[in-house]
Amino acid sequence: MKKLLSIILLASMVAGGCKPESEFLTVDPTAILNNEQAFNDPALVLSMLANFYNRQTDFSTVKNWESMADFSESFPSQNGGPKSIIERNQWDFGFWSTWDYTLIRELNLFLQRLEAATKLKDDEKKRFRAEGRFLRAYYYFEMVKRMGGVPLILEPMVWDYKGDPTYLRHARATESAMYDFVIAEMQAIRPDLPADVNVKSRASRGAALAMECRAALYAGSIAKYGNVTPSVSLPNGEVGIPANKANDYYTKALTAAELIISGSAGTYALYQRNADLSENFAALFYDKVGNPESIFIEDFKLKSGKVHGFTQVNQPRFGAEEEEGGRINPSLNLVQSFEKLDNTFEPLPVKDGAGNPIYYDNQTDIFAGRDARLGGTVMLPGTFFKRRQVDIWAGYVLADGSVVTGDDRGSQKTLPGQTQPVQVVGYDGPIHGKEHTAQSGFYLRKYLDPVSGSGSRGTGSEIPFIRYRYAEVLLNAAEAAFELNQPGVAAGYMNQVRARAGLTTALGAGDINLGRIMHERRAELSFEGHIVFDQKRWRNAHVVWDGVSMNEADLLSNIGSPNKHNTQPFSLWPYKVHNPGSPTHGKWIYRIIKSPLVTGTNRFRLGNYYSFINNDIRSNNPKIVPNPNQD
Amino acid sequence: MKKLCSYILPLVALLGASCKKDNFDPPQARLHGRLVYQGEGIPGEFNQVPFQLYQFGFGKVGPVSNTTFTQEGSFSVLLFEGEYKLTIPNGQGPFLWKKQPNGQPDSITVQMKGDQQLDLEVTPFYMIRNVQMAAAANKVTATFGLEKIVTGADGKNVERVNLYINKTAFVSAGGDYSIASSQRGGGAITDPANISMEVTVPALVPAQSYIYARVGLKLQGVEDMIFSPVTRINL
Numbered sequence: 001m002k003k004l005l006s007i008i009l010l011a012s013m014v015a016g017g018c019k020p021e022s023e024f025l026t027v028d029p030t031a032i033l034n035n036e037q038a039f040n041d042p043a044l045v046l047s048m049l050a051n052f053y054n055r056q057t058d059f060s061t062v063k064n065w066e067s068m069a070d071f072s073e074s075f076p077s078q079n080g081g082p083k084s085i086i087e088r089n090q091w092d093f094g095f096w097s098t099w100d101y102t103l104i105r106e107l108n109l110f111l112q113r114l115e116a117a118t119k120l121k122d123d124e125k126k127r128f129r130a131e132g133r134f135l136r137a138y139y140y141f142e143m144v145k146r147m148g149g150v151p152l153i154l155e156p157m158v159w160d161y162k163g164d165p166t167y168l169r170h171a172r173a174t175e176s177a178m179y180d181f182v183i184a185e186m187q188a189i190r191p192d193l194p195a196d197v198n199v200k201s202r203a204s205r206g207a208a209l210a211m212e213c214r215a216a217l218y219a220g221s222i223a224k225y226g227n228v229t230p231s232v233s234l235p236n237g238e239v240g241i242p243a244n245k246a247n248d249y250y251t252k253a254l255t256a257a258e259l260i261i262s263g264s265a266g267t268y269a270l271y272q273r274n275a276d277l278s279e280n281f282a283a284l285f286y287d288k289v290g291n292p293e294s295i296f297i298e299d300f301k302l303k304s305g306k307v308h309g310f311t312q313v314n315q316p317r318f319g320a321e322e323e324e325g326g327r328i329n330p331s332l333n334l335v336q337s338f339e340k341l342d343n344t345f346e347p348l349p350v351k352d353g354a355g356n357p358i359y360y361d362n363q364t365d366i367f368a369g370r371d372a373r374l375g376g377t378v379m380l381p382g383t384f385f386k387r388r389q390v391d392i393w394a395g396y397v398l399a400d401g402s403v404v405t406g407d408d409r410g411s412q413k414t415l416p417g418q419t420q421p422v423q424v425v426g427y428d429g430p431i432h433g434k435e436h437t438a439q440s441g442f443y444l445r446k447y448l449d450p451v452s453g454s455g456s457r458g459t460g461s462e463i464p465f466i467r468y469r470y471a472e473v474l475l476n477a478a479e480a481a482f483e484l485n486q487p488g489v490a491a492g493y494m495n496q497v498r499a500r501a502g503l504t505t506a507l508g509a510g511d512i513n514l515g516r517i518m519h520e521r522r523a524e525l526s527f528e529g530h531i532v533f534d535q536k537r538w539r540n541a542h543v544v545w546d547g548v549s550m551n552e553a554d555l556l557s558n559i560g561s562p563n564k565h566n567t568q569p570f571s572l573w574p575y576k577v578h579n580p581g582s583p584t585h586g587k588w589i590y591r592i593i594k595s596p597l598v599t600g601t602n603r604f605r606l607g608n609y610y611s612f613i614n615n616d617i618r619s620n621n622p623k624i625v626p627n628p629n630q631d
Numbered sequence: 632m633k634k635l636c637s638y639i640l641p642l643v644a645l646l647g648a649s650c651k652k653d654n655f656d657p658p659q660a661r662l663h664g665r666l667v668y669q670g671e672g673i674p675g676e677f678n679q680v681p682f683q684l685y686q687f688g689f690g691k692v693g694p695v696s697n698t699t700f701t702q703e704g705s706f707s708v709l710l711f712e713g714e715y716k717l718t719i720p721n722g723q724g725p726f727l728w729k730k731q732p733n734g735q736p737d738s739i740t741v742q743m744k745g746d747q748q749l750d751l752e753v754t755p756f757y758m759i760r761n762v763q764m765a766a767a768a769n770k771v772t773a774t775f776g777l778e779k780i781v782t783g784a785d786g787k788n789v790e791r792v793n794l795y796i797n798k799t800a801f802v803s804a805g806g807d808y809s810i811a812s813s814q815r816g817g818g819a820i821t822d823p824a825n826i827s828m829e830v831t832v833p834a835l836v837p838a839q840s841y842i843y844a845r846v847g848l849k850l851q852g853v854e855d856m857i858f859s860p861v862t863r864i865n866l
Contacts, residue, residue, distance in 0.1 A: 089805040230852070231722045235734065542854075549806045568806065601806035606722065606854050615693030622692055629722045629854070631681030631697055 039117035060529030062310035075329040075440040075569045090603040097611035107136040108156040130189035134203035137185040144178035148610040149238040171623040174237035179219035186212035197266035206265035207296035210468035213256035220249030221537040228539040250480045257477035268470045281376025286463045297464035307460030311449040317436040318427035321455035329440035330378045331569030338374040345560035359587040372502040379443035391426040394573035440571040487512040515562035547603025567601040663707035664749040674858040676803040677702040680724045715741045725857040726753040762859040776824040787850040789817035794828040
């Protein structure tokens with residue numbers, strides 16, 4: 001019996017242990033999901049999409065302060081690396097280029113495999129497909145902004161191992177075909193995306209409309225203003241859009257914008273929650289609770305691993321939560337461009353008509369009566385961040401006009417007539433060449449997170465980077481309406497944005513011109529990655545950044561004019577007056593200064609309008625024609 | 632001694648031989664010349680006007696040398712011996728470069744065998760003539776004339792003329808290249824053959840007793856400016 005048992009046991013082991021020879025080595029991997037598994041579980045598909053969302057290319061984001069610090073809109077307070085921004089005399093032709101066909105291929109594979117998936121519910125599949133196409137168009141839009149037309153690859157290409165790659169080579173699409181593609185994709189996927197204002201970090205109907213609107217506006221202005229720089233074009237249209245298409249694009253832009261404004265994609269609105277309009281404008285970027293203004297964002301979350309250090313590198317250095325901060329110092333060029341409340345432009349009153357300094361009781365008085373977005377974008381001397389006043393002042397001015405100052409943050413010296421040393425320069429500077437101090441006299445406010453801990457390396461900040469927001473949609477609508485000869489409509493949309501900033505004197509139809517629109521976008525959208533692409537599409541970049549160095553008279557003239565050149569960042573330094581016995585004692589004066597560190601000028605060459613496609617790319621694919629005006 | 636013969640000497644010989652084998656000589660043939668119009672040089676802006684050298688047959692596209700003319704309008708490159716094609720890309724330089732019927736820039740075939748001088752004959756849109764510079768009472772004054780060379784459909788109009796001064800011999804519009812300048816728009820020029828401009832010399836820190844100056848001409852629709860030669864002026 002015992003023997004029988006062991007025989008049975010042995011027999012069953014033999015029978016059970018043996019597989020057919022052909023399957024002997026076929027073991028399902030335990031660490032890799034195959035396509036069928038991955039594309040039949042909505043959670044796994046979403047995680048693949050999350051990867052694609054994370055890999056999108058943006059410009060001037062909270063993840064990279066250096067790209068915000070350019071264009072003479074600010075002074076980079078670092079003694080190396082980004083300091084080259086103020087030392088170089090031109091942008092290389094390769095600036096702003098991007099060529100990530102790996103991402104495009106993976107998105108194409110994603111879409112192909114998603115189609116083949118069988119177990120996903122229909123509505124899930126639709127939304128995933130729409131998101132995949134949204135992200136593909138998002139990157140193609142980013143490419144056409146920078147490179148012009150590129151090969152428009154919409155299928156994953158497969159290598160046949162036969163040794164001849166010519167069938168994989170594709171020529172560049174025309175620039176207008178790229179924009180047409182983005183617009184058509186957004187129109188096609190729109191119904192499959194949720195019309196929900198609270199969907200912000202994933203594609204939503206609002207995001208699709210906003211992208212369509214921006215793309216159509218870009219294409220329209222390239223068509224319309226292409227004649228300003230006739231040499232920025234290629235004979236087959238890879239660069240440049242025929243002028244007769246302008247109206248069509250502007251109409252599409254206006255239609256898309258009005259679909260958002262009418263609430264068809266959810267009730268987006270301007271952020272208006274704080275009676276202090278400057279604080280309100282700053283809060284628009286850090287308030288994450290049901291923010292009605294942001295449409296599509298890159299989100300961050302504390303303790304999730306996805307945080308950013310933007311506050312850490314840009315916070316006021318004095319009392320910072322880390323031994324750093326103060327990197328982006330907005331320039332006087334930008335600060336003085338904010339309008340006065342009567343809709344006029346004027347330099348900051350530093351001197352009276354006779355050339356004598358104007359004395360102020362409080363440090364902030366000089367900035368009074370201006371566009372509230374100034375205080376929301378720029379941290380002005382004498383204002384507060386995290387309940388601490390920024391300590392920006394450059395020294396004492398004596399009766400004879402000479403200056404007593406120090407070369408370190410908060411350094412002390414003995415003033416004439418006194419016996420004890422006192423602090424003679426602010427703990428936030430400004431001091432030439434002292435990194436982390438406010439070398440232009442200003443710190444950045446936009447995108448700074450007021451939450452405690454946001455400025456420390458270990459914690460970081462979770463405020464989102466806003467890619468599309470409602471105010472931009474309004475300004476897009478205004479610009480498209482203006483170009484379509486409806487200045488009254490344009491004024492209406494612009495006035496909404498301006499009223500939120502405290503500019504309550506409405507602009508009339510006759511006040512609207514392209515210069516106004518350019519200025520409005522600079523005031524509203526500075527440091528949000530628009531300025532270079534806006535100036536490019538208006539074909540105005542070579543005028544604004546003409547490479548000619550600036551002096552003070554240059555700086556103070558023609559403020560608000562679209563062709564005012566802006567090639568070097570200037571500083572505005574506050575000084576305390578030390579003149580005991582005089583009525584001016586203890587008051588503040590300001591001086592306009594050009595930092596000796598600013599040696600270069602911004603020069604935007606015609607070859608910078610479209611970034612250089614490098615020779616390796618062109619060697620691998622000789623069908624790619626080079627961009628114009630580059631050597 | 633035996634050790635020396637059997638190990639060390641062969642090793643040294645091998646090392647010596649391999650050095651020779653692994654390295655090849657640097658390019659030594661010098662190609663140099665300048666941009667000329669009827670024998671006269673055409674100064675440009677430093678590092679702005681490019682020229683390219685191509686060599687065929689290596690499986691890559693793109694120029695083998697991509698560099699710029701000096702501000703005197705001269706160039707110089709060291710090359711390996713062989714056949715090259717030299718060209719100036721479209722839209723570069725304040726002059727007309729020969730074009731092929733399809734609109735692509737034409738090229739010059741260069742056979743490199745030893746040093747070679749090659750002056751590039753081009754047709755500038757304008758020439759700046761009879762430049763005279765003088766300094767008095769802390770001002771630099773320049774008188775000059777503009778001669779329109781290219782007329783007809785390709786002709787360009789004057790956008791502006793500038794008088795630049797700098798402390799170093801690099802003189803043009805850029806931040807490092809001028810300490811002061813004056814400008815006159817094309818509309819304000821009444822007699823192109825006789826233009827006079829002046830610019831005030833700012834305080835020089837550290838002080839120096841001389842200054843460099845030259846005149847630049849910007850044309851409508853042409854990115855690169857035409858310059859007069861750099862002149863050193865004693866203050």
